Amino acid sequence: MSDAAAHExxxxxxxxxxxxxxxxxxxxxxxxALFFGPIFLSWIFARHADPSAFDVGGRRTDLTIGLxxxxxxxxxxxxxxxxxxxxxxxxxRGMVAWLAIAWALGAAFIGLKFGVEWRTELSEGLxxxxxxxxxxxxxxxxxxxxxxxxxxxxxxGLHLLIGLGLLAWIIIQAERFxxxxxxxxxxxxxxxxxxxxxxxxxxxxxxxxxxxS
Amino acid sequence: xxxAAVQHSYLDDGRTLRSWLLTTDHKRIAILYIVAITFFFxxxxxxxxxxxxxxxxxxxxxxxxETYNRLFSMHGILMVWFFLVPAVPVTLGNFLVxxxxxxxxxxxxxxxxxxxxxxxxxxxxxxxxxxxxGVDTGWTFYTPLTSFxxxxxxxxxxxxxxxxxxxxxxxxxxxxxxxxxxxxPGMTWYKMPVFLWSLYATSVILVxxxxxxxxxxxxxxxxxxxxxxxxxxxxxxxxxxFQHLFWFYSHPAVYVMILPGFGVISEIIPAFxxxxxxxxxxxxxxxxxxxxxxxxxxxxxxxxxxxxxxxALVFSLLSYMVAAPSxxxxxxxxxxxxxxxxxxxxxxxxxxxxxxxxxxxxLTGLFxxxxxxxxxxxxxYFVVAHFHYVMVGGMVxxxxxxxxxxxxxxxxxxxxxxWGRAGAIIIFVGFNLTFFPQFLLGYLGMPRRYFAxxxxxxxxxxxxxxxxxxxxxxYILPLGYLTWSLLYGERASANPWxxxxxxxxxxxxxxxxxxxxxxxxxxxxxQYRQAEAVNHE
Numbered sequence: 183m184s185d186a187a188a189h190e191x192x193x194x195x196x197x198x199x200x201x202x203x204x205x206x207x208x209x210x211x212x213x214x215a216l217f218f219g220p221i222f223l224s225w226i227f228a229r230h231a232d233p234s235a236f237d238v239g240g241r242r243t244d245l246t247i248g249l250x251x252x253x254x255x256x257x258x259x260x261x262x263x264x265x266x267x268x269x270x271x272x273x274x275r276g277m278v279a280w281l282a283i284a285w286a287l288g289a290a291f292i293g294l295k296f297g298v299e300w301r302t303e304l305s306e307g308l309x310x311x312x313x314x315x316x317x318x319x320x321x322x323x324x325x326x327x328x329x330x331x332x333x334x335x336x337x338x339g340l341h342l343l344i345g346l347g348l349l350a351w352i353i354i355q356a357e358r359f360x361x362x363x364x365x366x367x368x369x370x371x372x373x374x375x376x377x378x379x380x381x382x383x384x385x386x387x388x389x390x391x392x393x394x395s
Numbered sequence: 396x397x398x399a400a401v402q403h404s405y406l407d408d409g410r411t412l413r414s415w416l417l418t419t420d421h422k423r424i425a426i427l428y429i430v431a432i433t434f435f436f437x438x439x440x441x442x443x444x445x446x447x448x449x450x451x452x453x454x455x456x457x458x459x460x461e462t463y464n465r466l467f468s469m470h471g472i473l474m475v476w477f478f479l480v481p482a483v484p485v486t487l488g489n490f491l492v493x494x495x496x497x498x499x500x501x502x503x504x505x506x507x508x509x510x511x512x513x514x515x516x517x518x519x520x521x522x523x524x525x526x527x528x529g530v531d532t533g534w535t536f537y538t539p540l541t542s543f544x545x546x547x548x549x550x551x552x553x554x555x556x557x558x559x560x561x562x563x564x565x566x567x568x569x570x571x572x573x574x575x576x577x578x579x580p581g582m583t584w585y586k587m588p589v590f591l592w593s594l595y596a597t598s599v600i601l602v603x604x605x606x607x608x609x610x611x612x613x614x615x616x617x618x619x620x621x622x623x624x625x626x627x628x629x630x631x632x633x634x635x636x637f638q639h640l641f642w643f644y645s646h647p648a649v650y651v652m653i654l655p656g657f658g659v660i661s662e663i664i665p666a667f668x669x670x671x672x673x674x675x676x677x678x679x680x681x682x683x684x685x686x687x688x689x690x691x692x693x694x695x696x697x698x699x700x701x702x703x704x705x706x707a708l709v710f711s712l713l714s715y716m717v718a719a720p721s722x723x724x725x726x727x728x729x730x731x732x733x734x735x736x737x738x739x740x741x742x743x744x745x746x747x748x749x750x751x752x753x754x755x756x757x758l759t760g761l762f763x764x765x766x767x768x769x770x771x772x773x774x775x776y777f778v779v780a781h782f783h784y785v786m787v788g789g790m791v792x793x794x795x796x797x798x799x800x801x802x803x804x805x806x807x808x809x810x811x812x813x814w815g816r817a818g819a820i821i822i823f824v825g826f827n828l829t830f831f832p833q834f835l836l837g838y839l840g841m842p843r844r845y846f847a848x849x850x851x852x853x854x855x856x857x858x859x860x861x862x863x864x865x866x867x868x869x870y871i872l873p874l875g876y877l878t879w880s881l882l883y884g885e886r887a888s889a890n891p892w893x894x895x896x897x898x899x900x901x902x903x904x905x906x907x908x909x910x911x912x913x914x915x916x917x918x919x920x921x922q923y924r925q926a927e928a929v930n931h932e
Contacts, residue, residue, distance in 0.1 A: 190504075191499055191500070191908065192493070192498060192499040192500040192501070192502065192504070192577060193577075198576070201576065202502045202572060202576045202577070205572050205575060205576060206502065206503060206568065206572045209568050209571060209572060209602060210568060212602065212603070213564050213568065213602050213603070213605070213606045214606070216603055216604075216606040216607055217606035217607075217609060217610050218610070219606070219607060219610070220607055220610040220611055220614065220640050221610060221614075223640075224614070224625050224636055224640070227633070227636060228625060228631060228632060228633070228636075231631055231633070232631045235631070310621065310623040310630075311621065311622065311623055322629065322630035322631050323630070323631050325623060325630045326625065326630045326631050326632060329617075329621075329623055329624055329625060329630075330625065333614070333617055333625075337613075
């Protein structure tokens, strides 16, 4: 893979290999969308069955952190996009700088989400179970809300962690990439942005719908 | 025809264990998979054998309902996820997709190897669950039994299926991208053999349905570990939701199991009838139609689970619709054989058996798709018989048909033909003896999944168990003579059946790079009349 025009033996050309890799990641993202699908479906379905209890749960979330985290993720994808555009012009050092920013923004999301938000919620007794701190008629529905909340954010966070690993790998490998040959940067970028898309569905489910009425 | 001696066959390209375990050659990975799949087939089969042993006596010979529950759960889990779903795609598919396309390998060879390791990891976890005491939930893992009440190694079983799911996704993704991107020059979509089309349809289901199962099982595990979760009615969750999500995967998954079989049969029938496949485009689009409509019928598993009557009506109607493309295929195969020069080699015997058994299974499926009949027949042995006619009579026959058909290509050796034919006939007889009585038992009202039964069902159960013994002999036979053929079988020529298709233009066994020169495709598939004309010149 050291030579720019090199390609694996099952492909006719480097271009052929690039196109195939891009097709592969898009199809992979389709499977990821369906992977998250049951959470969204079940969440909406369960909310529909008991909306007022879900509202009680939803209002206990921290909208400020939620908003900050949304901004962090979108900014991070933007930074990644700039990095990808720069390597397209052959500007490797620029790419590394912007990808490092993207990485830092992603890491900040993780820090806020799990270091601050989760910790507060756990200390307030919002994890479902015997010690759940919301009482009254909304107790069971609010528990269900937080079951979804912890499950979905953990899974999203796991995806983000894997993304941080991939970004670090791209930054470490930066020497390999040129204006003509940087398919991995493109592939990881699609994955990185996809994590945002998942968040953009989780964000209203967690923070907004409960506050709407 | 090239001389095989000039080129290195893929089997000679490294003989160490390491050269096998780190291979990215799709042909070698197919062989690795065959070894693994064979193990799980016999492990699952052994559980089935014990089930039939238990049912010889109305009181149950094993003596423990608990053990019996664990046996049928093990049988279901191993057979569904470790044999039926992967069987044809990962073995014949892995071997043949690049060869049939005129490609050198799959698009992502390392992903292909990873899928094998995931499969093996899943298998180890599944075996741990079995050896550690098993699960008593059945292969369907219904909540709240699974999440709150069941005693066994539910988490281990769920983790095993979760991992196996990603192995499936990797394979499906690889096939789809390969078929889109790695077709040889001139290999247009309508020049592709039907086997590739059927694997394409299969892969679409694998890629779109398996993630849903994966997430559903994850939610189930969450609920079981934390004692609280989304299927728990105590906090407003819904056990029916689990069934919806589970069958959203598991009904399309039965098409994952059978569609590759359709593909195999569509290759074999023309080859042994010396005729072009009748209605190629209809067969092709029937596969796609099954994949699409198959996503819309899951509700028929829940007719008596408390879903609304209107949704049941719609699901019933859609379930009828999904039968139509399968029927189209059956008619096309028969029309292909009509006025053909039929040869009764072992693959063809299996294929003809497939048509009969699959049609029986398919038509009895219509009984179950009918809302009114299903209310009577559901949870009886009628369902068991229907499912096994499609899955064992259909899918396993197709797998054996394909294994015999492409055995010379894969190994470079012919299997002993007389043994092959004997095996095919024994399996057909044993199968019918095992499962036809179960239709009658179900019709008479014997419920499934019980380890004991009333006295008056004894005769039919005895017949069924006797059939299982014959079936076991039929399955062990190929294990013997196919292994024998590896050492002593006659050397196979590049094209021992005189079949069309790019895989037959290269040596048996093929060289590592498949084709010395990338082939250029100019002909439609299945041009058997032309092939005959050339042979007679």
